[in-house]
Amino acid sequence: MAGTPPATPTRYDGLLAAMPASVAGGAAAGWLLAIPLTLGVGVGSLLAACFVAISLFVVPPE
Numbered sequence: 076m077a078g079t080p081p082a083t084p085t086r087y088d089g090l091l092a093a094m095p096a097s098v099a100g101g102a103a104a105g106w107l108l109a110i111p112l113t114l115g116v117g118v119g120s121l122l123a124a125c126f127v128a129i130s131l132f133v134v135p136p137e
Contacts, residue, residue: 090130097122 101119105112130136 086134087130087136090126090134094123094126097126 098116098119101115101117101122102112103115104110104119105115108115
């Protein structure tokens with residue numbers, strides 16, 4: 076049937092899941108560790124930006 080999603084997760088699903096997870100992980104690190112919360116969120120956001128660049132330029136959508 077046309078338009079049905081694949082049955083197994085693809086690498087793009089993993090990249091989409093890793094983006095908010097990295098920001099949440101940075102926020103959790105900033106909250107739990109002795110670093111400023113803004114630094115934790117900033118590092119997590121930088122990592123998420125790397126995932127965006129990877130998903131656009133290294134492994135472009137088909």
